[in-house]
Amino acid sequence: MKPVSYDDRRNTILVIILAIGIIFVFRLLFIQVISPKWKNEALKVSETKRTIQPSRGLIFDRNGTLLALNTPGYELWVTPRKTNHFDTTELANLIGVSDSLFKANYQKLTKNPKTKQLISKKVPKENVHRLNAVLYRLKGFELQDNSRRDYPLGIAPHVLGYIREVDKKTIEKKPYYRPRDLIGKSGIEKYYEKILRGDRGKNQFLKDAYGNLKEVVSTDSAKAGSNLTTTLDADLQAYSELLMKNKIGSIVAIEPSTGEILTMVSSPTFNQDNLRSDSIGELFQPTFNRPLQSQYPPGSIFKMVQGLIALEMGAINVNTTIACKKDLVGCHNHPTARSLPEAIKYSCNPYFFQSLGFMAHKMEGNSIHEKSEKALTYWNKQVKSFGLGTDLKVDVPNYKKGSIPNCALYDKMYKGMNWNYRTCNSISIGQGEMLITPLQMANLACIFGNRGHYYYPHFLKPTKNQQIDSIFTQINYTGVNKDNFPLIADAMQQVVEGVGGTARLAKIEGVIVCGKTGTAQNPQGEDHSVFIAFAPKENPKIAISVYIENAGFGGTWAAPTASLIIEKYLTDTIKDKWKEKRILEADLIPKKEENN
Amino acid sequence: MKTALNNIDYITLLLCVVLATMGVFAIYSSSYNEEFPSIFSLNMSYGKQILWGGISIVIGAIILLLEPDFIRKNTIYFYGFTIFLLLLVLIVGEERNGAKAWFGVGSFGIQPAEFMKIAVSLMLAKKLSESNVSIRKNDTQIQIAGIIFLPIMLILLQPDLGTVLVFMAFILVLYREGLSGNILLYGILLVVVAISSLILNPSKTSLFGFEFSSLYTLGFVITLIAIAIFAYINVFFYKRYRRKPLIKLLFVLIISLIVIPTSVYFFNKIPEGNYQRKRIEITLGLREDPKGIGYNIHQALSAIGSGEGAGKGYMQATLANSKFKQVPEQSTDFIFCTIAEEWGFIGGFILFSLFLTLIIRLILIAERQRATFARVYIYSIACILFLHFAINIGMVMGIAPIIGIPLPFFSYGGSSLLAFSIMIFIALKLDAERLDAFR
Structure with a gap:
């Protein structure tokens, strides 16, 4: 048999070997250089932050x-599966x-060993x-900062607010936040929030196959x-809260x-940890921020505004005399x-009632x-120039604007019937459809104190840094001539000091206080006691x-509280310890049981 | 003695020494222990590997000093003795990684299957060098099958799938010695078609708004290729030579088209979630399971990928490193990860080049032999090295299934290093003697 040579098969084998070699080179090139996939996987596998x-x-x-402030604190976490034997005691x-x-x-x-x-x-x-010293040998345990x-x-x-862990919705909306983060x-x-929270940092670690950081x-x-730095005065705030104990209001x-807002009290107050109040306060929505969210009829403190508007329009002049016609509206004897x-000094209801009529007739x-429509339109614009029923831009979230009646409101209320000033004249004494917030009332006091202008109230104090x-810092003027404000200040002084005020x-010894009481009618119960003032x-x-x-008549409770x-x-x-004691001891919380 | 040393192929020897040295440094990096910082520390794998390297050189020198023809004469005893060891290991062996494949001596272990590769190579060489033997003859084929399959059966009993796979190297050797090339060709074709069917099975091809299984595309492409070859034969072959290749072509086409649905059918028979099925899916790239079965390969690929072009520097790996231990078996079967991560694509390329040079060098040496015995033997070990290289590197790069076999000269393991060294030294000895035939 003739031996056959298969020498040429060498080449086939060499081709196979080289082919595998080339496949390997390209595969390696793909994994290491061309595709970023495994590089990224490697980061996931080997690094942790x-x-x-x-x-x-x-x-x-x-x-x-x-x-x-932040009180440092630590909490201990455990992944039961990762632990080895440890000394429980x-x-x-x-x-x-x-x-x-x-x-x-x-x-x-241990029921969920992996979590x-x-x-x-x-x-x-x-x-x-x-604990830190022994933690290195306690595998699976982790100490975490929870200040x-x-x-x-x-x-x-109510002013400072509180912080909590973010909820899922917030995380979806604001990508900065991660679960367990705290947010105002x-x-x-x-x-x-953005200024207070700062920005988180991170440490990037290399870890080994068992998850140990290396x-x-x-x-x-x-x-x-x-x-x-806020504008609050802590002492004054604390004192005011003390005075408001056992009272509902702001x-x-x-x-x-x-x-700058020195003090803002909403009573009852609450505890930021559990959002609860004392047992009595619990009944009155303690977390409800009354100065910003409560919308009340202002009552008689509005009369200065009404007077100024009528004066500005020329419906009355400073010395206009108007009879106290009690058949129009109730009044007290003066x-x-x-x-x-x-x-203003006597807080005469019929006087201001009729001033609205004069405006319409003008x-x-x-x-x-x-005529009433035109007067109301003018009136509405002027009232709003006092910041009433408008956005005062205060730097705390969730505030209400209140509402000042306008023609549209009455058209809707009377369904096209011909309403006129007589059907709505209680707005001239701060009653009826007018609703404003206590912040706007305080701002009103500022306007009288400044004789005609105001700044948007705020909590952030300008400092070096x-x-x-x-x-x-911008000045806001009212729509009323500044020249007419001094006589209001005089009248407000008379309210406090004058005979029949x-x-x-x-009244405070040695300080001239200018103020105005209000008694806002409340169809649900006792009238609300209102007072605004500025001093000196x-x-x-x-x-x-x-x-x-x-709490009833404004002069009885709100006025002395403000003066203190x-x-x-x-x-x-x-100086007047008796006055202080009277307010501190007063319990003006409506007793619901007695009404029943 | 003098002639033996003079005629040694120093290029091969040098390549092996370079690979083994690089291996020791890679092992040092991947299993470095602060308590035993010396690379010679016998408490650690790197020290042991050096010791085994020393032992290998001593034994290699002894082999070189043997009488000419000693190896050839004693082949049958060596084969018999190794078969005996394989039987013995099944009885008194030590089980490691689920295979009863080790004789344990303290912390050192010997794996007889490693030496079986040499024994089979020698035995095959001896058989084929006998006079009046032809690989085309049936009785020769039966004898050869016996020589190869007896140890395969014994190793399957351990079981050690990786080593069995390495025995496929002998198909290449037999092909070189005259076995019909069709077996090789059909085998490769079958595997390629089956694998592409499994990969393409879940995907869809969309054409002109129609969506259909990619298997149809595969069948279509195969048919197109067949038509192209058909046209080629018709144009470039003389008419009287056309018949045979056309029948072959038709046969291959039909087999391919049958293999496509059947491979998918049988694969789908394996229940979803079955361990073996998952392994196949991971290898085919159809599934990733970085926390479960796919953990090893995921870690390995991450380590390799993070090396990028130039690598992180020696001992600077952050995955396949003794400090981080992100890659399992990182000083043995997955040692390539350490190289690829620390030396990058450049290092990997150099490693591939060294291996391919060694293998091709061995084949060229084999081809220059005049004696059939030497040629068959050297071919055998070249192909064994090639299969080890291909399976190991293919595995760590995610294109071959996870089968634990070492990277020759590199992976930590005494008996592996010793076995490969003996293999090479025998080849060097046979090569050095090739001129003696003329004296």
């Missing part, structure tokens, strides 16, 4: 008193619980060091939140020359008001309806509105 939470900015009052001791309780808790957690779970919400501060937000004075919860939920904490790759340090005090200031028109929005309880008369330092629900706050702010002492 830990966020560094920025510390939240502190909040101070205008004098540097701390209102909100030692660990229980370190987190400050009994051995048996710890074992029981831990037993429960990271919270085992101690609050590790005692004194043990954190020791708490504390409000040491416990005042002004109301008040300043919410409005200035090396830091990069550090991106967190940017701490900025501190805020107090707003503003520095007229700047629009001498006939022979001028606008006297009408207008040109074919019918009384048409803190700028405020230019909107808060309605707010004589607001020249270059006022404080303007205030006090609104106490269901003014006195405290201006002189830092209270």
Whole structure:
């Protein structure tokens, strides 16, 4: 048999080998150079990051008193599956619980061995060091920072607000936030969230196959939140809250020359941790922020505005005398008001009722309806120029604007019937369809104190390292001639000091207080007690509105309360101890059971 | 003695020494232990690998000093003894990674299957070098099958699938020695068609708004190729030569078209979620399971991919490194990950080049042999090295199934290094003696 040579098959085999070699080279080139996929997978596999939470900015009052701070705290987490044998007694001791309780808790957690779970919400501060020292051998355990937000004075919860963990909806809308992040939920904490929170940083680690962190790759340090200095006066706020104990209502005090809000009380108050009030307060929506969200009829404090508008229009002049016709509207017994200031001093209802009629008659028109319409349109515009029923741009979220009646409202109410000033003249004394907020009332006091202008009220104080929005430094004028304001200030002084004035309880020794009482009718129960004031008369330092629900006549409760706050702010002492004691002890909370 | 040393093919020896040295450094990086920082520390894998390298050189020197013809004369005893060891290991062997394949001596272990490759190579060489033997003859074929399949059966009993797969290397050798090329061709064709059917099965082709299974496309493409070849034969072949290739072509076409649906049918018979099915799906790229079965390959590919073009630098790996241990078996079967991550594409390319050079060099050496015994033997070990290389690298790069076999000279493992060294030294010895035939 002739031997056959297969030498040429060498080439086939070499081709196969080279083909595999070329496939391998291209595969390697694809994995390492061309496709980014495995490079990215490698990062996922080998690196892990830990966020560094920025510390939240502190909040101070205008004098540097701390209102909100962060208390460091730690919590312990465990992934049961990752743990190895550990000494339960030692660990229980370190987190400050009994051995048996710890074992029981831990037993429960082992039901979900793969998930990271919270085992101690609050590790005692004194043990954190020791715990850290043993943590390296306690596999599966992790100590996490959970600084708490504390409000040491416990005042002004409605203004400061509170923080909570973000909810899912917020995370969807604002991509910055991650689950378990904290976010301001109301008040300043919410409005200035971006400034207060800072920016988180992160540490990038290399980890091994078991998830242990081995090396830091990069550090991106967190940017701490900025501190805020507010315009609040902590002492005054605390004192005001004390005075409002056992009363439902609100107090707003503003520095007229700047629009800085010194005090804003909503009573009852609440605790920021659990959003609850004391047992009595619970019945009256404690988290409801009355100064900004409650819309009340202002009552007689509106009469100065009505008078000024009538004066501006020429419907009356300063010395117009109008008889106190009690058949028009109820009034109390007082001498006939022979001028606008006297009408204000006596708070004469018929005087202002009729001034609205004069305004309508001053207008040109074919019918009384048409004239009334024109007058109301003018009136509405003027009222709003006092900031009433308008957006005062305050730097706290969720405020109401109130509402000032206009023609459209009455057209709708009377369904095309010919309404006229007589059908709506209670608006001239701050009743009826008019609704404004206590903040707007305090702002009104500012306007009288400033003799005709105001700044948007705000909580952020300009300091060396803190700028405020230019909107808060702009002057807003009313639609009324400035020359007419001094006589209002005089009249308001008379309300407090004059014979027959309605707010004589607001008088303070050595300080000229200008004020005006109001008694807002309340169809649901007792009238609301209202008072606005500013003091001292020249270059006022404080303007205030006090609104106490269901407390009756304004001069009885709201006026003395306001005067105590003014006195405290201006002189830092209270001379009339009896007045203070009377307010402190008063319980003006409506007793619902008695009504039934 | 003098002539033996003079005639050694130093290029082959050098390539092996370079590969083994690179291997030791890769092992050092992938299993470095701070407590034993010395590369010679016998407590650690790197020290042991160096020791095994030393042992290999000593044994290699002994092989070179053997009497001419000693190996050829004693082949039958060596084969018999290794078969005996394979039987023995099934009885008294130590089980590691699910295979009863080891004789344990302290922390050192010996795997007889590693030496079986040499024994079969020698035995095959001996058989084919006998006079009056032709691979086209049936009785020769039966004898050869016996030589190869006896150890395969014993190794399957361990079971050690990887080593069995390496025995496929002998198909290449037999092909070189005259086995019909059709077997090789049909085998490759069958595997390619079956694999492409499985890969294309879940996908759809859309054409002119019609959507249909990509399997139809595959069948269509195969038919097109067949028509093209048909046309080629008709144009370029003389009429009287056309008959045979046309019948072959038709046969191949029909078989291919049958394989497409049947492979898919049988694959779908395996229940969804079955372990083996998942493994196949992962290898075919149809599934990723980075936390489960696909963990190894996912980690390996991540490590390789992160090396990029130039690598992270020696001992600087962040996945396939002793510190991070992200790649399982990173100093043995997955040692290539460490190379690829630390030296990047450049390192991988150099490694491939070294291996291919070694394999091709061995084939060229084989081809220059005058004695059939030497040629068959050297061919055998070249093909064994090639299969080890192809399966191992294919596995870590995700284009071959996960089958645990070492990368020759590189992977940590004493008996593997020793076996490959003996293989090479025998080849060098046979090559060095090739001129003796003329004296």
